[in-house]
Amino acid sequence: MADLYQLSSASLDALFAALGADGRRILAPTEADGRSELNPVTRADQVAKDYLQTTLSAKETVFPKVERLLSYTLAPGQVDLVDAEPTVTPTVLFGIRPCEASAFAALDAVFNWDYRDKFFNARLEQLAVIGLGCTRRDDACFCTAVGGGPGATKGSDILLTPMAGGYLAEVLTDKGRAIQALAPDLFQPSQGVDKAALLAEVPAAFDQPALTAKLPALFDSPLWSEQSLRCLGCGACAFVCPTCVCFDIQEEADKTGGRRLRAWDSCGYHMFTLHASGHNPRETQGARWRQRIYHKFSYYPERYGQLGCVGCGKCTRACPVDMNLQEHLVEASQVNP
Amino acid sequence: MELREKAKQLLESGDVKAVLGFEPGTGGVRRPAFARSAAQAEKLVFDGEQNLASYVTHKEVKRLGRVAVAARPDTLRALLQLMGERQIKEGDLLPLVVDADGQVTELPSGEAMEEYLALSAKELPAKDRELLDRLGNMTRQERWDFWQKELSRCIKCYACRSSCPMCYCGHCTMDCNRPQWVPVPSHALGNLEYHMVRAMHLAGRCVECGDCGRACPVGIPIHLLTFNAEESVHAQFGQRAGASAKLDYAMSTFRPDDKETFIR
Amino acid sequence: MTDTFEPKITAFVCNWCTYAGADLTGTSRIKYQSNVRVLRLPCTGRIDFMLLAKAFARGADGIIISGCHPNDCHYTSGNYHARRRWMIYRNLMDFMGIDTARITFSWVSAAEGAKWAELVNEVTTGIRAMGPYTEYQELANAGVE
Numbered sequence: 001m002a003d004l005y006q007l008s009s010a011s012l013d014a015l016f017a018a019l020g021a022d023g024r025r026i027l028a029p030t031e032a033d034g035r036s037e038l039n040p041v042t043r044a045d046q047v048a049k050d051y052l053q054t055t056l057s058a059k060e061t062v063f064p065k066v067e068r069l070l071s072y073t074l075a076p077g078q079v080d081l082v083d084a085e086p087t088v089t090p091t092v093l094f095g096i097r098p099c100e101a102s103a104f105a106a107l108d109a110v111f112n113w114d115y116r117d118k119f120f121n122a123r124l125e126q127l128a129v130i131g132l133g134c135t136r137r138d139d140a141c142f143c144t145a146v147g148g149g150p151g152a153t154k155g156s157d158i159l160l161t162p163m164a165g166g167y168l169a170e171v172l173t174d175k176g177r178a179i180q181a182l183a184p185d186l187f188q189p190s191q192g193v194d195k196a197a198l199l200a201e202v203p204a205a206f207d208q209p210a211l212t213a214k215l216p217a218l219f220d221s222p223l224w225s226e227q228s229l230r231c232l233g234c235g236a237c238a239f240v241c242p243t244c245v246c247f248d249i250q251e252e253a254d255k256t257g258g259r260r261l262r263a264w265d266s267c268g269y270h271m272f273t274l275h276a277s278g279h280n281p282r283e284t285q286g287a288r289w290r291q292r293i294y295h296k297f298s299y300y301p302e303r304y305g306q307l308g309c310v311g312c313g314k315c316t317r318a319c320p321v322d323m324n325l326q327e328h329l330v331e332a333s334q335v336n337p
Numbered sequence: 338m339e340l341r342e343k344a345k346q347l348l349e350s351g352d353v354k355a356v357l358g359f360e361p362g363t364g365g366v367r368r369p370a371f372a373r374s375a376a377q378a379e380k381l382v383f384d385g386e387q388n389l390a391s392y393v394t395h396k397e398v399k400r401l402g403r404v405a406v407a408a409r410p411d412t413l414r415a416l417l418q419l420m421g422e423r424q425i426k427e428g429d430l431l432p433l434v435v436d437a438d439g440q441v442t443e444l445p446s447g448e449a450m451e452e453y454l455a456l457s458a459k460e461l462p463a464k465d466r467e468l469l470d471r472l473g474n475m476t477r478q479e480r481w482d483f484w485q486k487e488l489s490r491c492i493k494c495y496a497c498r499s500s501c502p503m504c505y506c507g508h509c510t511m512d513c514n515r516p517q518w519v520p521v522p523s524h525a526l527g528n529l530e531y532h533m534v535r536a537m538h539l540a541g542r543c544v545e546c547g548d549c550g551r552a553c554p555v556g557i558p559i560h561l562l563t564f565n566a567e568e569s570v571h572a573q574f575g576q577r578a579g580a581s582a583k584l585d586y587a588m589s590t591f592r593p594d595d596k597e598t599f600i601r
Numbered sequence: 602m603t604d605t606f607e608p609k610i611t612a613f614v615c616n617w618c619t620y621a622g623a624d625l626t627g628t629s630r631i632k633y634q635s636n637v638r639v640l641r642l643p644c645t646g647r648i649d650f651m652l653l654a655k656a657f658a659r660g661a662d663g664i665i666i667s668g669c670h671p672n673d674c675h676y677t678s679g680n681y682h683a684r685r686r687w688m689i690y691r692n693l694m695d696f697m698g699i700d701t702a703r704i705t706f707s708w709v710s711a712a713e714g715a716k717w718a719e720l721v722n723e724v725t726t727g728i729r730a731m732g733p734y735t736e737y738q739e740l741a742n743a744g745v746e
Contacts, residue, residue: 035556037490055555056492064746065492066522087746139363229397230369234499236554239492250521261745263522264492271512285397320500320552321387322368472696481698481736489744518651524744526658530651533693537650540689562693569692574685588689591681593671597688601707601720 005180005187008166012044018183019092024128027061028094029054038093047095052138057242057314058096059107062123065239066263069119069249073257082257086122092179094130099143099312101131101155103242109304110245119262128175131156132167134200140313142205142326148310150199161198168193205326206333208297208307215298217337224293225286227328230321233285235266237315237323243296243308246272267291289323293332340407343433343441344378347405353431354402357392359385373401383407383435388546390415390502394424405431410457411546413450414579415502418542420447421584424505447582459577461545461564468561469568485525488532490555493523497549497559498535503542503578510534532562540566541587544579573597608662608728610637610721613652615645615680618669618710625714633718634725637665644668646679650690653704657737663703663728665720670708680708702727703734 007015019026020042029036031048038054038061041047070084093101104124111120134141134150143149153159157176160167169187171180180187238244248265252258266272268289273282282288300308309325316324338346344356358381360370367385369392372378390412392398406412413432419425432444434453444450461469472480498504498511511519511531519534520527543563550560571577574595576587614620620641626633642648645668656664666687674680687706695701705724709717 033556037555066524066527066744067746225397229371230392232391232496232499232552234496234552235494236496236552239494240554248521250517252517252520252522259745261522261524264494266494269495271508285395316363318554320496320548320554322362322366324363327363477695477698477700479698480696484697522745525740526743528744529697529740530654530658533654533697534651536693537686537690540693562697565696566689566693569689573688588685589682591678591685593681595681595684595688597684599691599706600684600687601705 003171004190005169006190007169011186024090058100069260071259086119088122088126090126092128095132098152099310100242103310106243128157131159133161137200140316143311144202145205146311206330211333224290228285228289236318238266240314240318345375353405356405358407388548394505408432414544418579420582487557488528491528496552500548500552536562536566539563541570542578543567610663611656611661612639612665615668617675619667621711622709622713623717626717629714631718633721636725644679645683662734667707667709
């Protein structure tokens, strides 16, 4: 049950100060060279003024692009584990969109599936999310087709919706209430604000349940090869995606010691499923593109009961050749098996 | 004849199995498009930025058969370089150039491409020339700080590599793991070494199309590194990538009188 | 940087000229500073440019690369290819802000025992004055959460 408040723009600095005093790092979208990126901030004026989305996703906070899993020293006949614990900074994500906030659940599905990932959980536990609803959208967004929306609350501990003078603030979870408790005076009682009227209009782009139901029959369709002819097989889509979770583990070691690192990987790479024998079950880009779609829209629902896509559109914006995911999904919805 | 008409003609005659050009995409951006029927040819435009030569080494494209390629000068250079490196044969492709009036000319041979390219010299875009000059005027420390800051944002997605027509190696040196010569993770050393290796592997082969910089999702001007290597080759050895269908690769040739100033 | 800083110099040398030359330095009993670690390769043509980057990453403060004089390569043209490679790589390194003053390229023949000693002494003294190349060495741990 959400508690509704109003937060004025002027009070953000005080909120940030309270968070900082509580030992938390604040990560927010900042503007640089026409791009928005998540960076540490201490003042409200450092937050990007008019941005739609950051290029990279907030998954970096719980699943960094490079993460040390353990390190060790070596001596003849001896291995000494030096470090196998995550180093976590308590963090508040400020200003990420509802689509991204909802993506943490998709990451959680994998990182807590058959094994509880210590690193992911340690970071998630120390993370609070102050989301920001969307007053506009672009051609790449399609959150409403995948169960989200410009004002969706899933994944946010506090959701702010921009309004005159500041924000409508919905305090949604215990973590949200704990933040409110740091500066309770800033949260003024709310007076009958029509949240929906403040938000962008995002008509659903396609019938996702129908598409998910249809996908098994489309497995051998030539559609996937055709759609992926222009795909370059780079990893940009997977890396900017807030729900993509594939990773590689690399050992960097020599005679004196080493470290084991986890790094992002992508099923779009041609060597991702290459066997040592030389056989590759996903030999063509079409098979790899199909995998991307199916993993998010067929296997995720089947296995985890949720979608692996939040409709944020980051993949579309990052793609060097405009593989517009929404467009491809709409096309797939219209194809007969 | 205009591009769409030419495309339809080529497809209908069976001369080519696909015409590779551009089409309007999200928000009007241009993206690569494969027209395989007269209907698909209706959408073709020529004014995209990507270097379509990257596709001619993809096995999925090779399987289509003979392909016509809408080619800007940089695309032609890339195709010539690929011919020199024996990755494609003259007959595999039909480069099409489009002039200011939208009229299409076929350049069916390496010779025809070379002749066409000889009509205008390769010039770096002004923006890139400015950036290169600005970097050149910085102190070494400033350049280090600049690149460390830029490279810290690299996520090793390899969009730069994938968009490059010259990065066609089935097993790229980055993928070699016995030994893992270049670190995979996108930490400081991994990023520095990757980009260093890539620039060196492109020295004398880079056609300076700038696709790598455009492809980078986080906006690193990564093309400047390969531009530096290529300009360095041209300035010191006089050779250029993509000048001819006959390979003239600066890094596998030499002159006994190559001049340098720093060897004691 | 303290008075006791002793630089680590890595030397990549070719077997037939510089390595033999360095050997002559020894048999001639010419003394030179002992900071250098000599790595023997068959030819300068075999020197991968990444070996230099790896040397810095692994703690080298300075690097020497040395081989046969042009026209004297034991394998005829290895040093010509190496020279081309160095001309491009040196520019690239400088462009990326790597301290190319810490790298010395030279031709030292099998007969130039004295030159080798002079070279090593000069380079070592120079690098000692420059201090450790910590800026590069710090990269080894940077960028990992």
